[in-house]
Amino acid sequence: MKYLTFYFISYFLLFIDVQGEQNGTDTSISSSSSKLTWDQAYEKAKDIVNRMTVQQKTGIMTGNGGITGPCAGNTFPVEGLFPSLCLQDGPSAVRGTKGITAGVAGINAAASFDKIALRQRGEYLGQEFRGKGVNVYLGPDVNMVRTPYAGRNFETFGEDPYLSGVAGMETILGVQSQGVISQIKHAIANEQETNRRLYSSNLNDKALNEVYLWPFEEAINAGVGSIMCSYNRVNGTHACENNYILREIIKDRLGFRGFITSDWDAAYSTVDNANHGLDMSMPNPDIYGKRLELAINRGQVSIEVLNEMATRIVATWYKFGQDKGYPPVNMNSLHPLKDQHVNVQGNHKTYARSLGAASAILLRNLDDILPLKADKIKSIAVVGTDAGDSLLLGDNICGTFPCLTGTVAMGGGSGSAAYPYLVSPFEGIKKRAGDKIKVTDINSDISLLGINTASTKNYDVAIVFSNVFTTESFDRFNLNLDRNGNNLIKQVADANKNTIVVIHSPSAATMPWIDHPNIKAILWAGYPGQETGNSLADVLFGDVNPSGRLPYTIAKKEEDYPVKVERNSKEIDYTEGVFVGYRYFDQNNIDPLFEFGYGLSYTNFSYADLKLKTSTRRMDDDEKPTHTWSAGSTSLVKASITVKNTGGMDGAEIVQAYIGFPASTGEPPKVLRGFEKVFIKKTGSTTVHFEFGQRELRVWDIDKKGWVLTRGNYTLYIGASSRDIRQTTSFIL
Numbered sequence: 212m213k214y215l216t217f218y219f220i221s222y223f224l225l226f227i228d229v230q231g232e233q234n235g236t237d238t239s240i241s242s243s244s245s246k247l248t249w250d251q252a253y254e255k256a257k258d259i260v261n262r263m264t265v266q267q268k269t270g271i272m273t274g275n276g277g278i279t280g281p282c283a284g285n286t287f288p289v290e291g292l293f294p295s296l297c298l299q300d301g302p303s304a305v306r307g308t309k310g311i312t313a314g315v316a317g318i319n320a321a322a323s324f325d326k327i328a329l330r331q332r333g334e335y336l337g338q339e340f341r342g343k344g345v346n347v348y349l350g351p352d353v354n355m356v357r358t359p360y361a362g363r364n365f366e367t368f369g370e371d372p373y374l375s376g377v378a379g380m381e382t383i384l385g386v387q388s389q390g391v392i393s394q395i396k397h398a399i400a401n402e403q404e405t406n407r408r409l410y411s412s413n414l415n416d417k418a419l420n421e422v423y424l425w426p427f428e429e430a431i432n433a434g435v436g437s438i439m440c441s442y443n444r445v446n447g448t449h450a451c452e453n454n455y456i457l458r459e460i461i462k463d464r465l466g467f468r469g470f471i472t473s474d475w476d477a478a479y480s481t482v483d484n485a486n487h488g489l490d491m492s493m494p495n496p497d498i499y500g501k502r503l504e505l506a507i508n509r510g511q512v513s514i515e516v517l518n519e520m521a522t523r524i525v526a527t528w529y530k531f532g533q534d535k536g537y538p539p540v541n542m543n544s545l546h547p548l549k550d551q552h553v554n555v556q557g558n559h560k561t562y563a564r565s566l567g568a569a570s571a572i573l574l575r576n577l578d579d580i581l582p583l584k585a586d587k588i589k590s591i592a593v594v595g596t597d598a599g600d601s602l603l604l605g606d607n608i609c610g611t612f613p614c615l616t617g618t619v620a621m622g623g624g625s626g627s628a629a630y631p632y633l634v635s636p637f638e639g640i641k642k643r644a645g646d647k648i649k650v651t652d653i654n655s656d657i658s659l660l661g662i663n664t665a666s667t668k669n670y671d672v673a674i675v676f677s678n679v680f681t682t683e684s685f686d687r688f689n690l691n692l693d694r695n696g697n698n699l700i701k702q703v704a705d706a707n708k709n710t711i712v713v714i715h716s717p718s719a720a721t722m723p724w725i726d727h728p729n730i731k732a733i734l735w736a737g738y739p740g741q742e743t744g745n746s747l748a749d750v751l752f753g754d755v756n757p758s759g760r761l762p763y764t765i766a767k768k769e770e771d772y773p774v775k776v777e778r779n780s781k782e783i784d785y786t787e788g789v790f791v792g793y794r795y796f797d798q799n800n801i802d803p804l805f806e807f808g809y810g811l812s813y814t815n816f817s818y819a820d821l822k823l824k825t826s827t828r829r830m831d832d833d834e835k836p837t838h839t840w841s842a843g844s845t846s847l848v849k850a851s852i853t854v855k856n857t858g859g860m861d862g863a864e865i866v867q868a869y870i871g872f873p874a875s876t877g878e879p880p881k882v883l884r885g886f887e888k889v890f891i892k893k894t895g896s897t898t899v900h901f902e903f904g905q906r907e908l909r910v911w912d913i914d915k916k917g918w919v920l921t922r923g924n925y926t927l928y929i930g931a932s933s934r935d936i937r938q939t940t941s942f943i944l
Contacts, residue, residue, distance in 0.1 A: 247530055249468045256525035259292055260518055267292070268521040269503045272470075274494035281543035281550075282345065283307070283625070284475070284493040286524075287500075293525060297540045298394070298472070298493065302350035302366045303621065303740065304336070304628035305343050307544025310554035312339060313630045314563035316621060316738035317351055318717050319570035321368035321378045321762040324808075324865040325888045328566050329378050333385020335559045340391045342555030344540035346533060347392045347437055347472075349625070353379040353426035356718055356763045357402040357791055358774040360687040365622035365717030365738050369762025370792030370807065372422050373883045376429035383435050390532045395430045397441035397474055399423050399456055400785070403776050405686045408477070410777065411444035414785035417877070420911040420918075421789050428465055436469040436527045440489065442477045451478050457488025464838050469530075470523040473498075485512045490520040556631065560742060565755075567739035567746025572759040573811040574733040580672070580709060581732050582753025582813060585647040588671040591640065594653045594662060594703050595676035596694060597715055598636040618676070619693075619715045620743040624683025630741050636676060636713065639744025643752050664702040673707035674751075675700050679716035686776040690721045690769050697723055704729040713747065715739075719765040719772075722804065735761070753813060756862035758888065760810040760932065764793050767804045771796070793933045794879035808867050808883075808932035814858030814893065818866075818937035821852045821929055825942050836917020837909065848903040852929050852938055854889060855896035863890045866899045867930055873923030876910045881928050884908075901929075908944070920944065 247255075260268065270287030275295070279285065283306070284298030300306035304313045312335065320332055340348045352366035353375045368378035383393045400412030400423050414423070427438065438461065440451040450456060451473045461467045470490035478484045478492040481502040492498040506512040528534060543549040573581070583591070601617035618635050621627055641650040651670070653662060667673040677696030681687060691697060692714070704710040704727040711732040714720065724730060734757075739746045749755040766772055773795050777783045790798050793807035826847045854864055868885035872878035884907040887899050908925070909918035924943055930936035 247532070249526070249530060252526040252530035253468075253522060255529045256522045259525050260521045262292060263289060263521065265504055265507055265514075265517065268517055269499055269507075271296070271524055272491045272520055273496045273499040273503070274492060276495040277545045281540055281545060283349070283544060284347075284472075286491070293528070296346045296524075296528070297344060298347040298349060299340065299343070299345040299542075299544070300349050300625040301628060302352050302626050305339050305345065305542070305555070306625065306628045307547070308343060308542035308550055309552050309629060309631070310556060311343070311628060311631065312556050312559040312563055313621060313628045313741040314559070315566045315570055315740045316365045316626070316717065317368055317378070318365050318762060319737040319739060320382070320566065321374055322570040322572060322737060322759045323566060323888075324374070324760050324886050325569055326377065326381050328569060329381035330385045331562055332566060333382040334388055335557070335562050336382075337386040337389030337391045338557065339555040339559065340386070341389045341538060342553060343542045344538045345391065345542075346528070346537075347394050348386050349394050349396065349439065350386075351379050351382045351393070352396050352626070353430070354397055354401050355423060355791060358776060359690055359719040359763065359772060360776045361402055361718070362404040362681045362686045363622070363624070363626065363683055364763075365681055366626040368426070370764065371762070371883050372425035374762060374886070376426040377886075379426045380429045380433040383430055383433050387434065387436060387531060390537065392436035392469070392527055392531050392533075394437035394439050394472060395427060395435050396439035397450075398427055398438050398461065398471075399441060399450060400445055401441035401443050401450070403686055403783070404684050405776050405778050406781060407442040410781045410783050411447050412783050412785060413446055415788065416913050416916070417911045418785055418788045422791055424460070427461070431461070431465045431467045436531060438467065438469065438471045439474055440471055440477065442474050449477075449479055451489050452480055452483040452487045454487035462488060468523070469527045470520070482506050482511045485516055485520065490523050563740050564742035564745050564749070567742050568749040568755040568757075570737055570739065570759045571746065571750045571757050572735040572737075572761055572809075573750070573757040574735055574805055574809070575730070576811055576813075577731040580711065581734075581751060583648075583672065583751050584753075585645075588648060590649040590651070590670040590672070591644065592651055592653050592667040592670035592673040592707065593637045593640060593676070594664065594667060594673055595696070595699055596654055597676035597678040597713075598652070598674075599654055600635045600638075601633060618743060619678040619680045619738070620740050621738050622681050622683075622717060626683060633741055634744035636744045636747050639746075639748040640674070640751065643748035643754075662699070664699070665706050667703055668706040670707065672709045672711060673703050674711045674713060675703040676713050676715070678714065679718075679720055681717050690719060692716070692720050697721070700724050700730070701727065711751075715743075718763055721769060722765075725804065735759075753860075756813045756860055757810065758812060758863040758865060760808050760865045761805055762807070764796055764803045764807050765805040766796075767802065771801050771803070790879055794882065797880040797933070803934070806932050806934040808865070809935070810865070810932070812858075812862045812864070814856055814860040814862040816864045816891070816931070817855045817857050818929060819853050819855070821927075821938035821940055822850065823927060823940050823942055824849045825944070836912060836915040836919050837905065838917050846902040846904045847908055847944065848927070848942060850901045850903075850927055850929070850940075851898050853896055853898050854891065856891040856893050859893055861890070861892045863888055864931065867932065868901045869928040869930070869933065869936075870903065870907065871926035871928065872910060873921050873925065875923060876921050878910055881926070881933070883933070
C-alpha cells in the first residue's frame with residue numbers, strides 16, 4: 212500500500228504546476244542514429260572500458276535507485292568518461308512527465324496491420340524520448356496474448372508471433388532512427404501478471420522458438436540495442452540468470468550485440484546473473500554495485516565477464532551516437548516538481564489520431580448503419596460512462612489507477628502515461644456531428660436507479676459505450692465488460708432499434724448480447740489514447756474507412772480458450788505448444804465469434820488471379836538445421852494476387868497470407884507468414900506480392916536442435932482473415 216500511496220502523491224504533485232511548458236525541442240521526424248557499425252562501436256567502447264576501475268565498471272551496469280537520477284532507471288556515471296544512462300517507460304509514451312503524446316497502445320498499433328504507420332509511431336516515440344533526454348526506451352513489449360485474461364495484453368502486439376515480429380521490428384527501427392536505444396521486453400514467456408516473480412513458464416524448444424522467441428529474434432535481426440529479461444522463471448531458472456536463454460540463445464546463437472537489463476527487481480543473484488548473461492541490474496544497487504565488486508575480488512565473477520558486460524553497454528551507447536550532441540535529461544519522474552516541462556509533442560497528435568482510427572475494428576455493420584450521415588439521422592443518444600471525460604483534478608491520474616468516471620483509452624502501470632489532454636468520445640462525436648445532428652449525453656440523466664436507458668428510444672441512433680480496464684500487476688478474473696457493461700448494452704438495445712456498440716478493451720470480452728436484433732453495429736476501439744474521441748468520430752462518420760483487424764481471437768464463450776490465468780500453482784505448463792490463439796481454434800475445429808485478422812470495411816474487396824512461383828533450386832537443406840538468419844534470405848516462393856475494390860467507397864484492405872505446412876512438421880493448420888495493407892480507390896484494383904524464404908518456411912526441429920526445411924506439400928492461403936480465405940494454392944518443396 213505504501214507504494215500505491217507514493218505513486219498517487221507523485222502523480223498528484225506532477226500536475227500542480229504545469230504552466231509555461233518550454234518549446235525548445237525540435238520534434239520533426241528525422242533520422243539521427245549513428246553511422247558506426249557494431250564492430251566500430253565495440254572498438255571505441257573497449258578503449259573507454261580499459262580506462263575504468265572495477266568500481267566504475269560495476270557502476271555503469273548498476274541502478275542507482277533514484278539517488279542521483281530522475282528516470283525509472285538510472286545508472287551511476289563515470290566522471291569524464293561515461294554518463295549516467297536514463298531508462299524510461301513506456302511502450303506507448305514517455306511516462307512520468309508532461310508535454311508528451313499519449314498515443315495508441317501497442318495492441319492498437321498491431322490492429323492497424325500497417326507497417327508504415329508502425330514505423331511512423333516508432334519514429335515519433337523516438338523523437339519524444341530523445342527530446343526528454345532519455346537514453347533507453349523501455350519497449351516495445353512483444354510478449355504473446357496467450358490468454359485474454361492477462362493484464363498487460365494492451366502493451367503487446369497480439370497473439371501471433373509473425374505479427375508481433377513485424378510490429379516490434381518496425382517500432383524498433385523507428386525509435387532507433389532517432390538515436391534512442393530500444394529495449395525490447397520481456398524475455399521470455401512472461402504471459403501473465405499473477406505471481407510473476409514466482410512462477411516458472413515451462414515450455415519446449417519448438418514453442419520457444421516458433422512462438423515466444425520469434426519476435427525477439429526479429430528484433431535482433433533489426434539491430435535492437437537492448438533486451439529486458441522478465442520476472443518469471445523459464446523451465447525452472449529465473450529468466451535474468453538463465454544461461455540457456457541469455458547466453459546460449461540470445462548472445463551466442465542469435466548474435467545479439469547490445470546489452471541485457473533486468474526487469475525492475477527481477478535480478479535475484481549477483482554471481483548467477485553476471486555469469487549467465489545479465490549486463491545491467493535495475494533499478495537498485497542491491498544486486499550489482501558493491502556486491503558485484505566483491506564477487507570480482509573473490510573470483511566468483513571473472514574480470515573478463517565484467518569487461519564484456521561493461522563493453523556491451525558502452526558500445527551500444529556509441530552505436531546509437533549518444534556520445535555526441537545527445538540532449539541531457541530534462542524530465543524527472545521521481546520528483547515531478549523538478550521536471551522542466553519541455554514539450555516534445557510537435558505535431559504527433561496527428562499520428563495518434565490517425566492510428567487511433569486505423570486501429571478501430573468494425574465487427575458488425577447491419578443495414579449499413581455506418582457511416583452516420585446527416586441526411587439519414589437527426590438525433591444521436593450517447594450512453595455509458597465510457598463516453599465521458601476521465602480527467603480528474605484538472606489533469607489525468609488514470610494512467611496508473613483505474614478511473615471509473617469516464618472513458619478508458621490506455622492501460623495502467625508502466626505502460627501508462629499522462630494525457631496532455633483527452634478528447635472524450637462524446638466530445639468527439641458532438642463536434643463532428645455539427646449543427647445538423649442533435650447529440651445528447653444520456654449519462655447526464657442518471658438517477659439512483661442508474662442511466663435512463665429507456666429515453667434512448669426517442670433518438671434515431673443510440674451509441675452505447677463500454678470498456679475493460681487492465682493494468683500491470685493484475686490479471687482479469689473474468690471476461691466481462693466493466694461497470695456492468697453487458698447489462699447496459701442490453702438495456703439500450705431493448706429501447707432503441709438502431710443501437711451501435713463501442714467497446715474500449717485491450718483483449719477479448721464476452722458478448723452475451725451479440726444476437727440482439729437491435730444491435731446494428733459493433734466497433735472495437737481498443738485503447739486509442741488522447742485522441743480517442745476524434746479517432747472514433749472519424750470512423751463513425753466515414754471520414755476514415757475502417758481497416759483495423761483483430762490481433763487476437765474473440766471466442767463465443769470463455770470455455771473455448773485453452774489458457775486461463777494460473778493462480779494456484781507456481782508451475783505454468785505451456786501444454787498448448789505452438790497452438791496459440793487462432794492456431795488452437797483451427798486445430799480443434801472451434802468456431803470463434805470473431806477470428807484473428809477479422810475486420811469489416813465500408814466497402815468490399817474481391818480477390819482473384821493468385822499466382823505462384825517456386826524456386827528451381829534443389830531442396831536439400833532438410834538435413835542441415837539452421838540456427839541463425841541473415842537479412843534478405845533467398846526467396847523460395849513468390850506469390851501475387853489481384854485485389855479489387857468492388858464497393859462504393861475508397862478504402863484499405865489487409866491482405867493476409869497463411870502457410871499450411873506438411874503434416875509431418877506438427878504445425879497448426881495454417882500460420883500467418885505475411886500481410887500487406889493496400890489502399891484502393893473505389894472500382895480500382897492492385898496486385899499484392901508476397902515472398903516466402905527460409906525464415907517463413909522452416910520449422911523448429913527439437914531433435915535436430917535447429918530450423919529445418921521439410922520436403923512435402925505446402926498450402927498457401929490468401930484472405931481477409933484467418934477464417935475468411937479467398938484464394939488457395941499448393942506447392943511442393
